[in-house]
Amino acid sequence: MTATIDQAGLREDFAACTAFMRRRGAVVYAMPRMLLPPDRRPYCDAVQAFTIYADKLIDDPRVPVAARQRRYQDYSRAVLALLDADDSGPWDGPRSPEDTVGRQLARAFAHFTRVWDVPPESVRQLLDNMAGDAEATEYPAFADLDQYIRGTGVPYIHWINALLGRRAHTSEVAREKAAAAIFGLALTDNLQDLAEDLTAGRLCLPVEDLRAFGLDRDDLVRAVRERRMPGPVRDLVRFEAERAYRYLEQADGWWRMADPVARELPRRYVRLTLYTLRRSVGAEYDLFAPRRRARLTWGTRACAGFALGYGRARVRWSARVPSRHPQPTST
Numbered sequence: 001m002t003a004t005i006d007q008a009g010l011r012e013d014f015a016a017c018t019a020f021m022r023r024r025g026a027v028v029y030a031m032p033r034m035l036l037p038p039d040r041r042p043y044c045d046a047v048q049a050f051t052i053y054a055d056k057l058i059d060d061p062r063v064p065v066a067a068r069q070r071r072y073q074d075y076s077r078a079v080l081a082l083l084d085a086d087d088s089g090p091w092d093g094p095r096s097p098e099d100t101v102g103r104q105l106a107r108a109f110a111h112f113t114r115v116w117d118v119p120p121e122s123v124r125q126l127l128d129n130m131a132g133d134a135e136a137t138e139y140p141a142f143a144d145l146d147q148y149i150r151g152t153g154v155p156y157i158h159w160i161n162a163l164l165g166r167r168a169h170t171s172e173v174a175r176e177k178a179a180a181a182i183f184g185l186a187l188t189d190n191l192q193d194l195a196e197d198l199t200a201g202r203l204c205l206p207v208e209d210l211r212a213f214g215l216d217r218d219d220l221v222r223a224v225r226e227r228r229m230p231g232p233v234r235d236l237v238r239f240e241a242e243r244a245y246r247y248l249e250q251a252d253g254w255w256r257m258a259d260p261v262a263r264e265l266p267r268r269y270v271r272l273t274l275y276t277l278r279r280s281v282g283a284e285y286d287l288f289a290p291r292r293r294a295r296l297t298w299g300t301r302a303c304a305g306f307a308l309g310y311g312r313a314r315v316r317w318s319a320r321v322p323s324r325h326p327q328p329t330s331t
Contacts (some may be wrong), residue, residue, distance in 0.1 A: 005042060010111050014042045019051040024052065035265035040163045043112045045170075050109035051126070053102055054079075058130055069131075076127040079106045081119040083113060113172035115163040117169070124156040137204040138217075145206055153182040164266060165259030176255035180250035181266070185273045186212050191237065192280040195224040196286060205240060206292035213239070227288040238285040241277060248274050 006015050032048070033041045057073040081181040095103065107242060113120065129151025139145045156176045162169040168178070190197070197204050198221050210216055213232045223233045255267035282289050 013104040013108040017045040017108045018051040021045050037261045046108040046112045053105050061318045082110045102113045112259045126152050126155040139206045141208045142206040149186050153178045157182040168257045177254035180247045184244050184247035188277040229286045234285050241281045
């Protein structure tokens with residue numbers, strides 16, 4: 001596989017992906033590479049680097065929303081044109097160093113899609129769904145969260161599936177199990193980072209779930225501030241955790257559909273996400289109960305977090321509000 005990189009004259013572009021991932025942090029960079037055979041690692045770098053770069057464009061709080069949206073739309077159009085035309089892409093005129101890196105990542109990623117038979121439509125789907133990252137603070141209903149994960153996380157995990165082997169890439173069962181794994185991780189992450197999200201003005205648990213237990217956003221903010229778990233809050237956490245557990249149960253056996261040389265990645269992905277979920281909620285579904293710090297915790301989050309792409313080991317992804325819903329008022 002790596003020979004095709006040299007033949008296409010893309011060595012520098014893939015090297016840029018590797019350098020980009022190294023700058024994200026040693027553990028985040030190294031963990032997925034350790035779990036794939038050497039000839040697939042450059043493509044893993046390309047997938048991760050491209051998705052993280054695109055997410056940074058739309059979700060960078062240091063840049064005004066309008067400017068982020070313009071940069072992201074320009075980049076998306078250029079990437080999609082690159083996928084359609086097997087050439088250097090539509091980047092014209094002078095470029096900043098960051099733009100140059102973005103172009104290199106896009107070229108490497110486009111090569112990945114051709115070598116591993118990834119449909120361009122899945123790339124369009126992810127880019128279109130990520131476009132709402134610049135603003136939004138909550139999900140009105142689980143259907144909205146489901147729509148977002150299916151639009152971004154599921155295409156991404158299917159790209160990872162391609163690197164696991166032909167059966168994982170083409171089997172509908174394998175694709176369903178991979179999708180269940182990404183749902184399990186997303187829901188686990190929402191619980192684990194509930195306090196962090198609320199502090200930042202985001203609510204990643206569906207509002208309809210809060211209402212089902214007689215809660216509103218202020219109740220969760222108060223629970224986080226006081227670090228206590230009133231009965232309804234504990235019931236909500238149990239409900240969300242059980243949903244995540246069900247998805248992870250559906251993902252069981254995903255690893256068996258990967259090539260033997262790549263099975264450790266999906267196997268550890270599911271196991272460590274399950275470990276993270278159990279550790280986050282505990283036996284009593286108390287998010288604030290003191291727990292003995294496990295030496296594995298950082299490695300667990302890094303390994304599980306990489307699978308979402310977008311630098312998820314320590315960086316939270318924004319909650320999104322679909323355009324058909326009114327923008328909620330921040331509390």
